Amino acid sequence: MSKALLIPEIIENFFIAAYPDAITQRSMVLVNRSWCSIGLKHLWKSxxxxxxxxxxxxxxxxxxxxxxxxxxxxxxxxxxxxxxxxxxxxxxxxxxxxxxxxxxxxxxxxxxxxxxxxxxxxxxxxxxxxxxxxxxxxxxxxxxxxxxxxxxxxxxxxxxxxxxxxxxxxxxxxxxxxxxxxxNNCSNISTLDLDLRNTNQQELIKTLLPEIIKKQRKLKKFALASNVQDISSVVLALKEHVNSLDELCLLANIGDLVAVESLELFTNLQSLDIFIDLESSTKTYNRLILSTIAKTSFSRLEDMRITILGSDSASIRNDLKKVTEIFGHTLKELSFCDPKPSQGDLTILDTIRDAPHAR
Structure with a gap:
């Protein structure tokens, strides 16, 4: 065997770039002891x-x-x-x-x-x-x-x-x-994807999860779906990662004004998925989410999804139109959902469908 194929950096490159699939890697770890010791960490990482x-x-x-x-x-x-x-x-x-x-x-x-x-x-x-x-x-x-x-x-x-x-x-x-x-053990999480809607996670959302978020060195992707009435503590904790966060999905209620306004800090996002519940007790602040998004300079944003539950005044429809007008030419997806849409809401749906590059 060529000596070059025993250099750790070259072996690493084979596992990472040349043959990243698990089927090939299972054969590669059998080459020799050097390939096995390096390859196992790639084969067993996921x-x-x-x-x-x-x-x-x-x-x-x-x-x-x-x-x-x-x-x-x-x-x-x-x-x-x-x-x-x-x-x-x-x-x-x-x-x-x-x-x-x-x-x-x-x-x-x-x-x-x-x-x-x-x-x-x-x-x-x-x-x-x-x-x-x-x-x-x-x-x-x-x-x-x-x-x-x-x-x-x-x-x-x-x-x-x-x-x-x-x-x-x-x-x-x-x-x-x-x-x-x-x-106690995780501080290198870059992707945190949680759906907690089937469990009662009041204390987790309020105290422990925000501390877990703050502890991470470089969080890039975060998604949370929750039935907890207010996830403001989580949103405020995410402020620690405004420079590193690429993807943000919040399918839950934000019931604090400071937390809602903090959304305009996430200017580096490439993907944003927001849920707005106009029928919840926190609807006053939920109404402000759209206007906050509309005035935020998302210079890297490529994909947006907005899900609105319930009907509301003309101000919501106007804010949604503003978002469409501002980001319609760069977004991959912008959607509006209402379980019982009124005629005015249907007009907004047509506006979004006609937005440039929106689908």
Missing amino acids: PFASYLYDEKKPPNHKMIISVYISLLDSESISAIAKRLSAAISTCQKSTYNYATFLEELDIDNLRELVENWLLNFAEDWLPNFFPYEEFEDLFDELTMLLLTQICKLFLTNSKKITLLSIKRPEFLVDICTFWDYVF
Whole structure:
């Protein structure tokens, strides 16, 4: 083998640029020890995504989950051993601590892997003559238990997590403990994608999540969907990242005037997705979101989506027209949604459709 192919920088380039797909990388780590030590961190930085989207040859999901289970500490093992003893016995101790390589933690993709792993070992945890109507409850219970322990493994071992995505937080047994682990161990998150509408997250939105946001060194993409009445504390925390934030999606109510006005600071955004609820108790400040956007100099903005729930006065329609007139020639998408549109709202819809480059 050429000596050049043993230089770490060149090997890195092969994994990053030349052969970024998981299928090729699985073969490349077998070349020699140098290629293996460098390649493993690329192969295991986001194994869930490659499982779900690599249709040609998905990795063996039993192997991925079994590897992570073998890395659990004795306390975590004991928590699941009573229900999954035979399955756990097949998980041989791994040579490397693969949890330290993880960079992208998508809880929903991981949950799908865990569910498939459990189904492969159903004979271990499913009693004979088990009533079918009780199967789903037991299956969800085991999924939550195993998912929580593996997440704890990641958050206590990897300091390199750059992506954290949670769309079904109800599958985590102790959501408060999970967020404590995130706060204590994660400071390099660049993409934070959260859908918390299915859980009661009042305290998280008010206190812990803002602190997690502030702690990140360079947040680039942030998305939050929440039923909490006011996410102003989150918006104000995002001010720490006005220079680095590229994408912002806020599908929740902003009930504080200072938080609404702070939106004009995010001038570096390339993508903006805003939800305005005119039927909520905070509608007074929600009305100001459009006027704030209209007077903001988004020099890099390429994609905008505005979702308005409920009908209101002519001022809202005028502000929406202003936004269309100002950004219509540069936006990829600008949309207006009203569940019960009046004739005036329909006129606005036509205006947006006719805006240059809008679709």
